[in-house]
Amino acid sequence: MNLPYVVVGVDGSLHAVRALDRAADEAARRDAGLRLVYAVPDSDEAEPILASAVARVHARRPGVPVAAKAVQGGAVKALSDESEGAALTVVGTRGFGGIGGTLLGSVSLRLAAHVHGPLMVVRGDHPSDATSDAGCDVLLGLQGDTDADAAVYAFEEAERRGVWLRVVHSWDHRHITPELPSLVPATSPGQQSLAQYERSEEAVPRFSLARLQAQHPKVGVDARSVRTGPAQALLEASEGASVVVIGAHRRSGRFTPHLGSVAHTLLHHSHCPVVLVPTDS
Numbered sequence: 001m002n003l004p005y006v007v008v009g010v011d012g013s014l015h016a017v018r019a020l021d022r023a024a025d026e027a028a029r030r031d032a033g034l035r036l037v038y039a040v041p042d043s044d045e046a047e048p049i050l051a052s053a054v055a056r057v058h059a060r061r062p063g064v065p066v067a068a069k070a071v072q073g074g075a076v077k078a079l080s081d082e083s084e085g086a087a088l089t090v091v092g093t094r095g096f097g098g099i100g101g102t103l104l105g106s107v108s109l110r111l112a113a114h115v116h117g118p119l120m121v122v123r124g125d126h127p128s129d130a131t132s133d134a135g136c137d138v139l140l141g142l143q144g145d146t147d148a149d150a151a152v153y154a155f156e157e158a159e160r161r162g163v164w165l166r167v168v169h170s171w172d173h174r175h176i177t178p179e180l181p182s183l184v185p186a187t188s189p190g191q192q193s194l195a196q197y198e199r200s201e202e203a204v205p206r207f208s209l210a211r212l213q214a215q216h217p218k219v220g221v222d223a224r225s226v227r228t229g230p231a232q233a234l235l236e237a238s239e240g241a242s243v244v245v246i247g248a249h250r251r252s253g254r255f256t257p258h259l260g261s262v263a264h265t266l267l268h269h270s271h272c273p274v275v276l277v278p279t280d281s
Contacts, residue, residue, distance in 0.1 A: 003031070003032060003033050003065070004030055004032040004087045005032050005033040005035050005085075005087065006026050006027040006030065006032050006033070006034050006086060006087055006089070006090060007023075007034075007035045007037060007079065007082045007083055007086045007088070007089045008020055008023035008035070008036055008037070008089070008090040008091070009037055009038070009039070009075055009078075009079050009090070009092070010036050010037065010038050010049060010050065010053045011038060011039075011040075011049065012049040012053075013092075015092035015093055015123070016092045017053075017056070018092055018122055018123075019090050019091055019122040020053055020056060020057065020090075020092075021056075021060060022090055022120070022122045022126070022273060023088075023090035023120075024056075024057045024060050024061040025060075025061065026088055026090065027061065027064045028061045028063065028064050029160050029161070030087055030088075030160070032064075033064065033065040033066070033067065034057060034061075034064050034065070034066050035066075035067050035068075035069070035082060035086070036050060036053050036066065036067070036068040037068075037069060037071055037078055037079055037082050038050055038068075038070045038071070039071050039072075039074060039075040039078040039079070040070055040071075040072065041072065042072070043070040043071075043072055045070075046070030047070070050068040050069075050070065053068065054068050075111075076110050076111045076114065077114075079091065079111055079115070080111060080114040080115055083115045083116045083119075084116040084117075085116070085117075086116070086117050087118075088117065088118050088119075088275075089111075089115055089117060089118070089119050090120045090121075090122065091108060091120070091121055091122070092121070092123070093108060093121060093122070093123050108121045108267055108276075109263060109264065109267070112248045112276040112278065113248075115278060116278075117278070118153055118276070118277045118278075119248075119275065119277075119278075120243070120274070120275045121267055121273060121274045122273045123267070123268075123270070123273075126272065126273055133241075133242035133243075133272065135163060136163065136240055136241055136242035136272070137158070137163050137164045137165065137166045137222075137240070137241055137242065138154050138161065138163060138165050138241065138242055138243055138245065139154075139165075139168065139237055139238055139241040139243070139244040139245065140165060140166070140167045140244075140245050140246075141168055141170070141230055141233075141234045141244065141245065141246040141247075142167050142169045142209075142223075143169070143230065146247065146249065146279060147246075147247035147277075148279075149277050149278075149279050150247035150277040150279070151209060151212055152212065153245055153275065153277050154245040155209075155212045155213075155216045157243060157245065157275075159218060159219050161242060162218075163242065164219070164220040164221070164222060165219050165220070165221050166221075166223075166237060166241065167222065167224070168224060168230070168233050168237050169223065169225040170225070170226050170227075170229065170230035170234075209221060209223065230262050231262045231265035231266065232265075234246070234262070234266060234270075235266060235269055235270060235271075238266070238270045238271040238272050239271040239272075240271070241271070242273075243272055243274070244266060244270055244272055244273075244274050245274075245277060246262060246266065246275070246276060246277070247277055247278075247279045248263065248276040248278045248279060249279050263276060
């Protein structure tokens with residue numbers, strides 16, 4: 001395909017079918033083609049699964065060009081290889097918690113450490129009805145300037161959908177140790193330092209997103225800073241969102257521990273699909 005394309009992993013399971021439906025919708029929204037990838041030990045086993053998946057896409061999104069291929073080997077490598085040049089890669093997981101969900105979440109995390117572009121993870125309990133999230137806002141988890149790629153994706157997604165972008169910037173002041181407020185006046189150096197830090201952190205969303213807001217004037221933005229852990233804040237905010245977007249900070253092909261907990265929490269409990277946008281740092 002010479003036009004933009006979306007990649008999706010298929011295997012005939014229910015959660016993969018839901019991911020397939022979502023990927024077809026994403027391809028249609030982008031005027032892109034769709035590539036179906038089935039990673040199997042024996043490629044001969046894939047033909048009926050791929051044929052069924054192609055038929056489903058044609059019925060759901062008749063105008064989307066579809067290509068399908070079976071790849072011998074593991075799903076992580078197959079999808080990582082196919083993701084090079086893709087606008088989006090989509091995979092599914094079974095749903096909430098449990099041993100199976102944990103293992104599949106681990107696969108998603110490992111794929112995100114190697115994928116060449118944005119990765120959308122769709123849990124098996126996400127509705128696959130194309131109208132289920134119509135008009136729902138896009139949610140962005142923002143930690144700072146290092147999440148620039150995730151912010152770009154989130155603005156473009158909000159513009160494609162014609163919805164608002166909600167931004168949650170989470171921070172804490174663990175590296176600042178102020179005096180106890182009950183023992184010192186608010187004008188003490190420690191309290192002033194903390195107040196200055198709080199003001200600078202609360203300004204992060206405004207300054208980080210100013211350029212993108214100018215580039216996407218039709219996108220309304222609602223940004224807020226919270227002093228709680230990002231996983232819980234984003235989890236609560238994901239209810240009613242069409243998709244939640246976070247940056248995937250990678251070092252030597254692995255996540256930092258902090259991102260791992262945020263991604264792991266969202267993959268298992270988010271109320272909407274999760275997009276991980278890789279950032280090598």
